[in-house]
Amino acid sequence: MEQQEEDRDQTSGTAGNDADIASVMGFSGFGKKARTFDLDAIFEQTRRTAIERSQKVMEQQEMKEAEKQKQALMRGDSHAGKASVSGGKGHPAMSSSRAQSDNSSSSDSEDDSEDKLIGPPPPGQLSSRRAAEEDEEFVGPPLPPGYKDSDEEEDEGEDDNPVKRIPDTHEITLQHGTKTVSALGLDPSGARLVTGGYDYDVKFWDFAGMDSALQAFRCLQPCECHQIRSLQYSITGDVILVVSGNSQAKILDRDGFQVIECVKGDQYIVDMANTKGHTAMLNSGCWHPKIKEEFLTCSNDGTVRTWDITNEKKHKNVFKPRSMQGKRVIPTSCTYSRDGKLIAAGCQDGTIQIWDKNLSVHTKFHCRQAHIPGSDPSCLTFSYDGTVLASRGGDDTLKTWDMRNFKKPLNVATGLSSFFPMTDCCFSPDDKLLMTGTSVKKGAGNGTLVFFDRLTFQKVYEIEVASSSVVRCLWHPKLNQIMVGTGNGLAKVYYDPIKSQRGAKLCVVKSQRKEKQAESLTQDYIITPHALPMFREARQRSTRKQLEKDRLDPMKSHKPEPPVSGPGRGGRVAMHGGTLSSFIVKNIALDKTDDSNPREAILRHAKEASENPYWVAPAYTRTQPEPVFAEEELDDEEADKEPQWKKRKI
Incomplete structure (x- = not known):
């Protein structure tokens, strides 16, 4: 008690000192006091709420146990007759029922002892969380056994049905050109799309920088007059591999400049x-x-080569596909496995040959009759788990192969027409679907994008893309968007506003930018900064206002008369072109009716001109001096009589 009184005196003294200092310094106080918490009261309150909720739980459990006992008693009554007959006076049955009741009471007491809280209560946050979970568990009547929430049904349906994950509710169309889009590439982040075609062009599309006009920000021809056959971004997205119809692959950076x-x-x-x-x-x-740094190419020279971006002067490894007779075979498609340890090539004779990356002589897997010989397999791709290989053949088939048993295909789909040597196939991001495109002849229908279930290989979905063949297809796992290249120069992007991320969603919401008119000064002006406004000449900044003024002027906006065709009209001559020169040539130069002397023809007007001057003489009457003509020459006798100074000097 004495210690408490001393503490109170100290606190009151400090409070008085604080008040004195505050009054001297001229302000009311030293700010807000820190909040104090009574921990004992908080723990007591949480303990009470926990006990109350546990009691509610116990009551509900007791009610359930009572219902179970009633049902058990009802069943026991139904069998009581049989038990009494078999047990004589019924003492054994009674003893058994008593034993059951004793066991049930002992179990109830055990349950009650387990339900009681032993030791200190848990902290407030844990106890409240546990109580909330218990409340959620026991709130409301029990649901029927077959009942499911609608949200849960939708989620489970989407999980079970991969078709619902296909993002095809919306689409945008990118106009690459008029010829086939034979190559598509999307960087790993999904920010830029690059397209290449049979028109030798490579166009760059930036989803974040485009507006709804959907215009490419760069177009170039990296391989001159060679068709673009493949485009792909590296795993870091900083460079692009360009494979064209020539024998030299190129590496471009993100802006289209050549690296190697x-x-x-x-x-x-x-x-x-x-x-x-x-x-x-x-x-x-x-x-x-x-x-x-490593990439792979295949060529008509019968080799598959790996390259290193740091050494452009020589390949890294060479793989040579061979036929059954040991002859050279042309590889038409190539790819890496997902872990990069295997290299697969689809060859012109219909075989699929797979090598270990470090062993380039003998194949590790070899299927001799994968497709029809001479059909040119157009695409090979591995599943995301690396166990299945899909091959798109030129024989209008799509096949899947198990890497653990490579002798025969797992599944085969036929009737998928393919007219292009680069028709694609690819797996969905969840590895449950397989997608490819079909080709059509001109005017024979629409090219489609077909989806197959990977396990059953049933056609589960189909999208009609355009009135032309579907050549390239790409399903980006990060954006969850599908890119398609068609045979009529279009690149389409399919997406879903809910299931897809970024990509096409960024550019469709932007309004088109207004086109800037070309503004240039029509003439130079001398600008005097200190001239008065009344003497300042209006400065013409652009040609637009001047064009508007000229349009209001009836003389400047007068449409020039077209050239006269035919005999002429309105006094205009049109026999020899309707020009002044043709008129003069016709009437003067080609007039051969006057066969007289041309000198006489000119001098016949001299008399009239001298008597009645009209053109030249009246203009010079005031300023022209009097004409002085030389006198006639004298005879020799008269010339001798003239003084010396009058004689003409010869």
């Missing part, structure tokens, strides 16, 4: 392994999925 160009091999060397590069047209190419 692969070297061309010596076409006069028989063994293609001894050349430094490809010697024939390229067919396909792709980047390594793990190593950002």
